[in-house]
Amino acid sequence: MKDRSRCVDVLIAVFNNANTIEKAVGSALSNAEVNRVIVVDDGSMDETPSVVRSLIGKVGERLAFLRLDHNEGPSAARNRGLELSDAPWIAILDGDDYFLPNRFAALLDASEGADFIADDQVQVREEKSDDAVAGDELLVGHKEIIAVDLATFIAQNLSKAGRQRKEFGFLKPIMRRSFLDLHQLRYDEKLRLGEDFILYATALAMGAVFKVVPFRTYVSVVRSSSISGNHSKQDLEQLRESSKELARLPQLTVSERKLFRQHSVSIDARVQWLKVIDAVKRRSVTAFVSPFFIRWTTFVFLVGQLWEQVVLRSRKALGFS
Numbered sequence: 528m529k530d531r532s533r534c535v536d537v538l539i540a541v542f543n544n545a546n547t548i549e550k551a552v553g554s555a556l557s558n559a560e561v562n563r564v565i566v567v568d569d570g571s572m573d574e575t576p577s578v579v580r581s582l583i584g585k586v587g588e589r590l591a592f593l594r595l596d597h598n599e600g601p602s603a604a605r606n607r608g609l610e611l612s613d614a615p616w617i618a619i620l621d622g623d624d625y626f627l628p629n630r631f632a633a634l635l636d637a638s639e640g641a642d643f644i645a646d647d648q649v650q651v652r653e654e655k656s657d658d659a660v661a662g663d664e665l666l667v668g669h670k671e672i673i674a675v676d677l678a679t680f681i682a683q684n685l686s687k688a689g690r691q692r693k694e695f696g697f698l699k700p701i702m703r704r705s706f707l708d709l710h711q712l713r714y715d716e717k718l719r720l721g722e723d724f725i726l727y728a729t730a731l732a733m734g735a736v737f738k739v740v741p742f743r744t745y746v747s748v749v750r751s752s753s754i755s756g757n758h759s760k761q762d763l764e765q766l767r768e769s770s771k772e773l774a775r776l777p778q779l780t781v782s783e784r785k786l787f788r789q790h791s792v793s794i795d796a797r798v799q800w801l802k803v804i805d806a807v808k809r810r811s812v813t814a815f816v817s818p819f820f821i822r823w824t825t826f827v828f829l830v831g832q833l834w835e836q837v838v839l840r841s842r843k844a845l846g847f848s
Contacts, residue, residue: 533635534562535701536614540604541566544622545574547748552582554625555618556589560632562614565591566622567607570598575622602714602722609713617702619723623748624699630744634701637672642735643727645700646742653750665743666697673739677731677779681786684724686793696724699745706735720758721766721794725773732776732783760801767794795821796828803829 537555541548548566555564566579579592593607605619616635620626627649634644648666667673675683675695683695707713710733714722731737774787799818806814819826 532615533560533631534614535560535616535618535631535635536562536608536612537564537618537620538605538608538612539564539566539620539622540569540601540608541571541575541579541622542569542598542601542604543571543573543575545571545578547623548575548578549582551620551622551625552579552586552590554627555620556586557628558626558631560635561589563589563591563612565593565608565611567604568592568594569601569604570595600716600719602718603716605722606713606716609707612704615704617704617707619699621699621747623750625746625748627744627746630742631701633742633744634740637738637740638701638703640736641738642703642706643700643730643737645698645737645739646744647739648697648699648745648747649743650747650749653748666747667695667739669739670741672741675731675737675739677728678783678786680728680731680737681783681790685786685789686797694724695739696721696727697747698723698727698739700727700737700739702730706730715769717765718762718769719765720762721769725766725769728773732773732778760798760805763794763798763801767791767798770794792822792824796825799825800829800832803832 535558539548539551539555544551552564552566555561568576568579576592576594579590583590583592591611593611595604595607609617616631616638618631630646634646638644647669650664650666680695686694707730710730712726712730712733715725718725727735727737770787770791774784774791779787799821802818803815806812819829
C-alpha cells in the first residue's frame with residue numbers, strides 16, 4: 528500500500544501545449560509517489576484538450592482534467608488545480624517541461640522539517656529538448672543542500688546581465704499542502720509573470736523552511752516564446768507592484784525590505800525599457816528620453832539595452848547570425 532504521507536499531486540497549467548503535454552504528463556506519472564496529475568487547460572486554442580482526453584483513456588484515474596472557459600493566466604489555472612488536489616504534497620510542472628525518473632523519491636527523502644523542497648534544474652534549449660544531459664546548463668549548480676532564507680531568495684532573483692534564467696523564482700519545489708492551507712497561500716491571480724516568485728517569497732516571509740537539494744531531475748525547456756521571455760508592460764507593472772506590497776510586510780527585516788526595493792526597481796527598469804521601445808515606434812523624443820532620468824540604475828540598464836540592440840543590428844547588417 529502506498530504511504531499516503533509521501534503522495535504528490537502534480538499540477539500542470541497548460542495553454543497551447545499540444546506538442547509537449549504528453550511528455551510532461553508521462554514523466555510525472557512515471558514517478559510512483561505521484562497520486563494524480565491534474566491538468567488545467569487555460570483556454571487553449573490548439574489540440575491540447577483532445578490530447579489530454581486521449582491520455583485519460585490510456586492512464587485512467589491518475590490523470591484529471593479541467594478545461595477553463597477562457598484564458599485566466601497561470602496563477603488562476605494553478606489555483607483551480609489546487610482546489611481539485613488532495614495530496615499532502617503539491618508539485619508544479621510547466622506544460623512544456625518534464626521530470627527525469629525518481630524525482631519525488633529524492634525530494635521526499637530530504638523533506639523532513641521542510642515546507643518547500645526543490646531540486647536543481649537542467650536547462651535545455653527548445654531545439655534539443657529531447658536530450659537533457661549532464662553538460663546542459665543548470666539553474667543553481669550547487670553540490671550540497673541549501674537552506675534558502677528570504678534575503679537569499681530575493682537576492683537570487685535580482686536580474687544579472689549575461690546569464691540565462693538563473694533566478695531562484697524559477698525553481699519548482701514540492702510544497703507541503705498543510706503549510707499552504709495554514710497560511711491561506713495561493714497564487715496571486717493578478718499575476719501572469721513572476722507568480723512563483725511572489726508565492727515563494729510570501730511563504731518565506733511567513734516562516735517556511737525552503738530547501739534546495741543538489742539533484743537534477745527537473746528539465747526546463749527554454750523557449751523564445753515563453754511568457755517569462757516575452758512579457759507585456761502590464762505584466763511587469765503588476766509584478767513590480769506585488770513586490771512593493773511584499774516590502775511592506777511588518778515582519779520583514781531592514782535588509783529584506785531593502786532587497787525587495789531593489790527587486791521592484793529592477794522590474795521597473797524593464798518597464799521603462801518597454802516604454803523606450805514604444806517611444807521609438809511612436810517617434811516621440813520626449814517619451815524616449817524621460818525614462819533615462821528616473822534613477823541612475825535605470826539609466827545604466829537602458830543604455831546597456833540600447834548598446835545591445837546596436838551590436839545585434841550591426842552584426843545582422845554585416846551578415847553575422
